[in-house]
Amino acid sequence: MGLGMDRLELEMMVAGGVCAPEGFLAGGITCGIKRPDLPKKDLALIVSEQPCTAAAVFTKNQVAAPPVRLSRIRLAEGAPRAIVANSGNANAATGEQGMRDAEEMCALAAAELGLRPEDVFVCSTGIIGKPVPMERIRSRFGDLRQALHRNGSEAAAEAIMTSDTRPKEFAVEIEGGIRIGGIAKGAGMIRPDMATMLAFLTTDAAVDRDTLQAATVEAVKQSFNCITIDGDTSTNDTVIVLANGVKGSVSREAFQRGLNRVMLELAHRIVADGERVTKFVTVEVKGAKSDADARAVADAVANSNLCKASWNGEDPNWGRILHAVGYAKAEIVEEKVDIFFGALQATRNGLATETPLLDLIEIVRQPKFHVTIDLNLGDGHALVYSSDLSPEYVDFNRREYSLVNQKA
Amino acid sequence: MGLGMDRLELEMMVAGGVCAPEGFLAGGITCGIKRPDLPKKDLALIVSEQPCTAAAVFTKNQVAAPPVRLSRIRLAEGAPRAIVANSGNANAATGEQGMRDAEEMCALAAAELGLRPEDVFVCSTGIIGKPVPMERIRSRFGDLRQALHRNGSEAAAEAIMTSDTRPKEFAVEIEGGIRIGGIAKGAGMIRPDMATMLAFLTTDAAVDRDTLQAATVEAVKQSFNCITIDGDTSTNDTVIVLANGVKGSVSREAFQRGLNRVMLELAHRIVADGERVTKFVTVEVKGAKSDADARAVADAVANSNLCKASWNGEDPNWGRILHAVGYAKAEIVEEKVDIFFGALQATRNGLATETPLLDLIEIVRQPKFHVTIDLNLGDGHALVYSSDLSPEYVDFNRREYSLVNQKA
Numbered sequence: 103m104g105l106g107m108d109r110l111e112l113e114m115m116v117a118g119g120v121c122a123p124e125g126f127l128a129g130g131i132t133c134g135i136k137r138p139d140l141p142k143k144d145l146a147l148i149v150s151e152q153p154c155t156a157a158a159v160f161t162k163n164q165v166a167a168p169p170v171r172l173s174r175i176r177l178a179e180g181a182p183r184a185i186v187a188n189s190g191n192a193n194a195a196t197g198e199q200g201m202r203d204a205e206e207m208c209a210l211a212a213a214e215l216g217l218r219p220e221d222v223f224v225c226s227t228g229i230i231g232k233p234v235p236m237e238r239i240r241s242r243f244g245d246l247r248q249a250l251h252r253n254g255s256e257a258a259a260e261a262i263m264t265s266d267t268r269p270k271e272f273a274v275e276i277e278g279g280i281r282i283g284g285i286a287k288g289a290g291m292i293r294p295d296m297a298t299m300l301a302f303l304t305t306d307a308a309v310d311r312d313t314l315q316a317a318t319v320e321a322v323k324q325s326f327n328c329i330t331i332d333g334d335t336s337t338n339d340t341v342i343v344l345a346n347g348v349k350g351s352v353s354r355e356a357f358q359r360g361l362n363r364v365m366l367e368l369a370h371r372i373v374a375d376g377e378r379v380t381k382f383v384t385v386e387v388k389g390a391k392s393d394a395d396a397r398a399v400a401d402a403v404a405n406s407n408l409c410k411a412s413w414n415g416e417d418p419n420w421g422r423i424l425h426a427v428g429y430a431k432a433e434i435v436e437e438k439v440d441i442f443f444g445a446l447q448a449t450r451n452g453l454a455t456e457t458p459l460l461d462l463i464e465i466v467r468q469p470k471f472h473v474t475i476d477l478n479l480g481d482g483h484a485l486v487y488s489s490d491l492s493p494e495y496v497d498f499n500r501r502e503y504s505l506v507n508q509k510a
Numbered sequence: 511m512g513l514g515m516d517r518l519e520l521e522m523m524v525a526g527g528v529c530a531p532e533g534f535l536a537g538g539i540t541c542g543i544k545r546p547d548l549p550k551k552d553l554a555l556i557v558s559e560q561p562c563t564a565a566a567v568f569t570k571n572q573v574a575a576p577p578v579r580l581s582r583i584r585l586a587e588g589a590p591r592a593i594v595a596n597s598g599n600a601n602a603a604t605g606e607q608g609m610r611d612a613e614e615m616c617a618l619a620a621a622e623l624g625l626r627p628e629d630v631f632v633c634s635t636g637i638i639g640k641p642v643p644m645e646r647i648r649s650r651f652g653d654l655r656q657a658l659h660r661n662g663s664e665a666a667a668e669a670i671m672t673s674d675t676r677p678k679e680f681a682v683e684i685e686g687g688i689r690i691g692g693i694a695k696g697a698g699m700i701r702p703d704m705a706t707m708l709a710f711l712t713t714d715a716a717v718d719r720d721t722l723q724a725a726t727v728e729a730v731k732q733s734f735n736c737i738t739i740d741g742d743t744s745t746n747d748t749v750i751v752l753a754n755g756v757k758g759s760v761s762r763e764a765f766q767r768g769l770n771r772v773m774l775e776l777a778h779r780i781v782a783d784g785e786r787v788t789k790f791v792t793v794e795v796k797g798a799k800s801d802a803d804a805r806a807v808a809d810a811v812a813n814s815n816l817c818k819a820s821w822n823g824e825d826p827n828w829g830r831i832l833h834a835v836g837y838a839k840a841e842i843v844e845e846k847v848d849i850f851f852g853a854l855q856a857t858r859n860g861l862a863t864e865t866p867l868l869d870l871i872e873i874v875r876q877p878k879f880h881v882t883i884d885l886n887l888g889d890g891h892a893l894v895y896s897s898d899l900s901p902e903y904v905d906f907n908r909r910e911y912s913l914v915n916q917k918a
Binding site: 118162197232335412435441449492501 | 604640743815828847908
C-alpha cells in the first residue's frame, strides 16, 4: 500500500540540490528582510552559466503577487536563466510599487550577472501587504553575486525559508549522467492549485521549451498539487524549471520520471516540515467512479480539520474519515466504504471491523502512516499527502506573520 | 453594517423555547449515554398535544445516520407530532442495527405517548461509529414521559447538548399572539449544507404542510446554512418544525419573518458557543458579480484556517483575507477589493489604507466584529457567520470524541 513500491528505482539520488546538474551556481545571503535584528539568510540567487530553456507554473490564486505577475511575463518573453528570490516579504498586495520593486530586483541581479533583466525570474515569500524593504536589499547584490558557488544550493534553500524549520533540496541522476535537482520552501498556506510555494529545479538535460513546460505541468500535478497542510492556497506559489542542455538530450520518459521523482520528494518534504506538523499522512482513495471523484474524496479527508486533529491526537477515528467522505462532492455509497489504517482494516462496508483498537492505534502513533479509502464503485484513484493539525499550528499562526507582531 | 439594523423588529421575544407556543410539552432526562459516570441530560422529548403539520430538512452528507434516514421516512409518510432525541451517540455508521435502534426509540416514545411510531421523529448526536447503548435508554421512557412539562424546553435543550457549553433556546411572538419557538445544539462539525446540527422548532400557527416545508427551507437557507465553525459538515444535521395550528392562521409573510428570526438567533448562538470559540465574526461580501460569487468569497474567508487563526490572535490581518478572497471560486479583481473591519477601511483597491493599525486592532479585540469585503464588481451579496480557530479547538478535538478516549 506504500508509495512507489510497485516501480523500480531507476533514478539515483545525488547530493547538491540545484547545483547537482552541471553548469549551475547558487547562493544565499542575509539582508535583514525577515528581521533586521536576526541574522537569517533571506536573499537567494540561482543562475545557469549557459543559456537555458525555462518552464514554470504559478499560483491560480486570483490575488497574484507582483513577482508572480512579472515572472509570468518573463516566461512568455523568452528563456530566463537566473532566479532571484527573497523570503520574509511576499511582495503581495503591494500594487504598482510592488511591481517596480520586483522589476528592480531583476535588474539588479541582471546587472551583476551581465544578463538582461528579461533573463531573470523573481520570486518572493513572506508576509502579505507590506512593501519590500528595498533599502536593505539594493546594496547587497554584489555580495549576492560573490556568494554564488557550485556548492551554494543549501544556502539558496535556506534563503527562501520562512517558517520552514529546515532547507529542502533533492537531486537525482538519470540516464546518460544527466541530473535533475531542486530546492523548495513551504510550511503554511499550503493547498497548491496548479503550482505551489516556491520550488526551483535545474537540469543539465537538453529539453526544448514546449516539452519542458509539458513535463513540468505533469510533474507538478503529481507532486505539489497533491499536498495540503492547511487548505490555504498562497498568492505566491511558483515552480520554475531551468534546463541548460550541457549534458545533451534524454528520453522524454526518463526525464519525466526523474522530474516527477524530484518534485515528489520536495513536495513530501514540504508536508513533513509543515508548520507544527507531527504526522505525514498519505490519503489514498481507490475504487471511485472516476479519478476526479477519488481526488474529491481524498481532498475532503485530507483537508478536514476534524480528521487532522484526530491524527494529531493519534486517534484512529474512522468515523470522522467516513463523515468527510460523505460530504465530498463525489459519488459514494456508505454501505460500500472500506477504510484502512496502514494494512489494517478499520471499516468494512461502512461499519466498524473487529480489528482491535490497540492495533489501529499502533499505526497512527507512527510519524508517517497511510490511510486508504476504498469506495468499491470503480477504478478511480487518487493520492494526497497531508499532515495533522496541531494546537501549536493555530497558536503559531495567531502570532507569526501577524500584522500586530511584525517586527520588520 | 450590523445585522438587522435595516428592518423593524416586528417580532417580540418571549421566554419558553419550544414550549412558548401553546400546546407543546418538552422534557429531558439523564440516561448515562454520554458518560455512565457523569450525570448529564442526554435524552429529550418534545410533543404536541394536538396533531401537527411537520417540515424538516436534513444533512446533505451522503453518510446519513440511521435516525436521519428514518426521520426522512417519517416526514414523507405523514404528520409526526413528537421528536425523541439523544446526545452522546450519533447512531451514525451503525448500519442495520442502527436503524433497528432508531425504530425502537420511536416505538418506545410512541407507546408512552399513545401515538403510532410513525408519529415520532428521532434524532441522535455524538460520537460516530458506536452502537447506541439501548440498554441504558430502553427502561427510561416512562421517566421521560413523566419529565414532559410546559416548562420543559430548557431541559430538552440541555439533553441534546454535546460539546455545547450552554443550552440554546429562543422564541418570538408574532401577529395574533402566534408564537414560534426553538431549541438547537451544535458546537463542532459545523458547516451546514442545507440543514444543520439539531434544531427543533414549534409553532401554534396553522400552516399547511407544503407552506411549512417551503418556509423551513427558506429560513434554513438564511440562517443555519450561513454559519461555519470548522468547515466540517455533519452526518446528523436535522432541522424539524412542528406546527399544531392551535392559534389559527397567520400571514405567510409574518410567519416567514418570525421563523427566520428564530432560526437566525439559534444559528448565531451555535456559532457563539462553538468549540473553544472566542470570536463571533460576521463575514459580509458585497459588490460581487452575483450572490453565488459573494457566497463563494464569504465561504473562502469564513473557512480559512489562517484567517480564523488571525482572528483568534486579534490580528486585523487583511492580507490573509485578501489571499482567501483570491482563491475563492468567484470573479474578483484584486485592484478593486476593499476590506473593512467594523466601519474602518483596512484595504482600498487591494492595497493597505492609512487607517492606524491600533484602530483596527480595537475592532478585532471585540468578541463580535464584522468583516466587510466589497468586490466593487456588481450587486451580489452574502452574509456568513463564522468564528475564530483556537489552539484549544484543536486540542479539544484531538482528545474529545476520540475513539481512544471514549469512556462510554
